[in-house]
Amino acid sequence: MDRAEKIIDLLSRKYKINPEEFIVNKVRGRPLFDMIVGVMLSQNTSDKNAMKALENLRKEFGDPLDPCRIKDADHHRVEELIRPAGMYRQRAMNILSLARLFCDKDFVNRLEEKIKYSNPLEAREILMKLPGIGIKSADVILNQYFGKPVFAVDTHIRRISLRLGVVKTKSYRTISEWWMKNLPPEKYLLAHLLLITHGRRTCRARFPKCGECPIREYCDYYRSAEGR
Ligand code: SF4
Numbered sequence: 017m018d019r020a021e022k023i024i025d026l027l028s029r030k031y032k033i034n035p036e037e038f039i040v041n042k043v044r045g046r047p048l049f050d051m052i053v054g055v056m057l058s059q060n061t062s063d064k065n066a067m068k069a070l071e072n073l074r075k076e077f078g079d080p081l082d083p084c085r086i087k088d089a090d091h092h093r094v095e096e097l098i099r100p101a102g103m104y105r106q107r108a109m110n111i112l113s114l115a116r117l118f119c120d121k122d123f124v125n126r127l128e129e130k131i132k133y134s135n136p137l138e139a140r141e142i143l144m145k146l147p148g149i150g151i152k153s154a155d156v157i158l159n160q161y162f163g164k165p166v167f168a169v170d171t172h173i174r175r176i177s178l179r180l181g182v183v184k185t186k187s188y189r190t191i192s193e194w195w196m197k198n199l200p201p202e203k204y205l206l207a208h209l210l211l212i213t214h215g216r217r218t219c220r221a222r223f224p225k226c227g228e229c230p231i232r233e234y235c236d237y238y239r240s241a242e243g244r
Contacts, residue, residue, distance in 0.1 A: 019182070019234055020198035020207075026230040027210040031217070038209065039063040040160050042070060046080045048128060049118040051161045052146065053081060053111060055153045057101040069101035073111075086115035110148030117146070136164045151188055159208070165201035167192045168208055172215025179219065181236030 035041040043054035053073065058066035076097055077085045086094070094108040101107065117123050131139045136158060143154035155168035169177075169191045177183050177191045182198075185191075199207055218225045224237075232238040 018198060020195060021203075023180070023231050023234055024199065024203060024207045024210060027214050028206065030230045031210060031213045033206075033209050033213060037063060037213070037216075039066045039070065040156065042067055044160065048124060048157075048161060049083050049114065050080045051157055052114060052149065052153075055156050056107065056110060056114075056148045057098060059103075059148075059150070059153060061102045065100045065102065069098040072097040072100070083115040083118035087112060087119050089115075107148065113147040131158070131162055136166045139164055140166065155192065159205060165196070165204060167195045167199075167204045169195075170212060172219070173208070173211045175221060176211055176215055176219050179224070179235055179237035180231070 039054045039058045040051070043050045054066065054070050057069045073081055073086075073094075076093075077089070089112070091108055091112060094111055095104045098104050098107055098111070127142070131142055134142060139158055139162065140151065140154045143149050143157055144151060149157075152168055152170060155166045158164040158166045159168060169188050173195075174186060174188075174191055177194065178186065183191050183194050195207060196204070214231075218229050226232055226235070226238050226241065229235070229238070
């Protein structure tokens with residue numbers, strides 16, 4: 017077993033993934049619009065805050081979310097509902113723009129077909145043309161909704177990858193490619209969730225709990241701290 021697989025194996029022994037902690041589990045099995053809105057709400061905030069905002073939207077616009085009701089909603093009302101997720105002005109604008117697009121069933125069908133038959137890199141570009149969708153959100157949607165073999169990198173995964181020393185740059189693409197190159201595609205999702213869990217519970221941004229870390233023997237940061 018090489019380094020990446022060993023790391024994921026060790027993390028899987030330590031953590032039991034709690035689906036309740038991840039916004040994507042709140043939108044899985046629902047239409048693409050719900051997935052996109054859920055993922056967008058979780059950008060730069062905790063999944064907990066994103067879930068609150070999503071719940072507010074559902075109470076007002078149905079579950080699954082009805083884009084045709086949202087598109088005619090008052091901008092300020094949408095802002096108010098998604099306020100728990102932060103950056104609510106820009107996000108409300110993006111959600112309303114998305115709702116206008118997704119209210120058209122033909123648009124949704126065409127989009128889904130196009131993504132289904134595109135390779136992961138092309139599919140990523142297609143999604144990134146939608147309002148408010150950056151590279152990380154695109155990859156989460158591709159992996160979780162379309163089952164494409166891509167590896168989404170969030171702030172925890174970026175920090176852990178740098179501390180482990182598997183990459184020397186913060187570049188999203190470099191980090192994503194390292195994990196994709198070193199793990200079989202069927203492990204991408206599990207690895208993504210385990211690394212986030214590890215970042216939240218142990219390898220925190222401040223004061224990482226290295227003493228109780230199951231992957232410290234693979235970690236440059238730990239080795240260099242030991243050598244000091
Ligand atoms: S040893 Fe410390 S820095 Fe390295 S992965 Fe574990 S918690 Fe993070």
